[in-house]
Amino acid sequence: MEIGFLGLGIMGKAMSINLLHHGFKVTVWNRTLSKCDELVEHGATVGETPAAVVKKCKYTIAMLSDPSAALSVVFDKDGVLEQINGKGYIDMSTIDAQTSIKISDAIKAKGGDFLEAPVSGGKTHAEDGQLVIIAAGHKALYEEALPAFDVLGKKSFFLGAVGDGAKMKLAVNAVMGSMMNAFSEGLRLVERSGLNPGTLLDVLDHGAMSNGLFKSKGPTMLKNSYNPGFPLKHMQKDMRLALALGDENAVPMPVAAVANEAFEKAKSTGLGDLDFSAVIKTLN
Numbered sequence: 001m002e003i004g005f006l007g008l009g010i011m012g013k014a015m016s017i018n019l020l021h022h023g024f025k026v027t028v029w030n031r032t033l034s035k036c037d038e039l040v041e042h043g044a045t046v047g048e049t050p051a052a053v054v055k056k057c058k059y060t061i062a063m064l065s066d067p068s069a070a071l072s073v074v075f076d077k078d079g080v081l082e083q084i085n086g087k088g089y090i091d092m093s094t095i096d097a098q099t100s101i102k103i104s105d106a107i108k109a110k111g112g113d114f115l116e117a118p119v120s121g122g123k124t125h126a127e128d129g130q131l132v133i134i135a136a137g138h139k140a141l142y143e144e145a146l147p148a149f150d151v152l153g154k155k156s157f158f159l160g161a162v163g164d165g166a167k168m169k170l171a172v173n174a175v176m177g178s179m180m181n182a183f184s185e186g187l188r189l190v191e192r193s194g195l196n197p198g199t200l201l202d203v204l205d206h207g208a209m210s211n212g213l214f215k216s217k218g219p220t221m222l223k224n225s226y227n228p229g230f231p232l233k234h235m236q237k238d239m240r241l242a243l244a245l246g247d248e249n250a251v252p253m254p255v256a257a258v259a260n261e262a263f264e265k266a267k268s269t270g271l272g273d274l275d276f277s278a279v280i281k282t283l284n
């Protein structure tokens, strides 16, 4: 089956290569078109615009940076809406529920089907097909997309109405952003107390807080290496959107609010394009 793929950043590139390696025909588009070249080497075809991709494919996946990018690709000239009649559109970007519903309503009004399917898991999970997919929206489209989701991820959830997947993803990242700040403080505390931060990783790993995040980010943070797996600017976007969701639901989120401030500070000092673990640098 031919799948369209819009957005070849860190995640989109890994995900579309994975689909190609598993025998899917993939037509790609990226705002910076030159990024499609590497995908062509893996067997992809290039569409000149989002509309051209949608026209060619039964369903199209998008993996874009933020709500404004997600809206632009759908609503702008040569965008998804122009060719969506009778087709499926699956937005896997991390965006807020309101944006997702706006996209869904427009697509349905033009005769298309919509599924939101944000993911938990980062670059290496995308490369290894180990993402966790948190879908909501058109159930039949979810079922149709399962062969692709089975390649991209290790587990897929279907939560129901459009917006519910987006909200769940924001809750997951609110926890992750808060954990990263607590972890950073622990590492600095141990270091400044004259202890070996490597030992902290070991102690944590043998206790109740052993987890994949500390295991994957701890060693690179000790090497002061912040090549972006998950860009810090996107984590700050997720914290901002999660806090707005908290506000809508009258949920106090003091821990996430402080974590958001740390990511905001990191962004304002030029760390936005580094991995989100670079937030530890705000503690220098």
Ligand SMILES: NC(=O)C1=CN([C@@H]2O[C@H](COP(=O)(O)OP(=O)(O)OC[C@H]3O[C@@H](n4cnc5c(N)ncnc54)[C@H](OP(=O)(O)O)[C@@H]3O)[C@@H](O)[C@H]2O)C=CC1
Pocket: 006, 007, 008, 009, 010, 011, 012, 030, 031, 032, 033, 035, 063, 064, 065, 066, 068, 069, 070, 072, 073, 092, 093, 094, 095, 119, 120, 121, 122, 123, 229, 230, 231, 234, 235
């Ligand atoms: N990295 C990670 O670990 C994870 C990321 N996510 C989420 O996935 C999404 C993508 O993340 P990631 O791949 O890391 O991000 P990147 O910054 O690497 O890629 C962003 C993509 O969005 C495109 N884009 C940005 N603005 C626009 C616009 N106005 N119009 C069209 N395209 C645009 C970029 O195009 P161009 O190349 O032209 O700039 C690029 O293809 C985000 O929502 C992120 O929160 C979810 C789970 C994990």
Ligand SMILES: O=CCCC(=O)O
Pocket: 094, 119, 120, 121, 122, 123, 173, 230
């Ligand atoms: O949204 C990004 C999540 C990154 C991860 O789960 O490793």
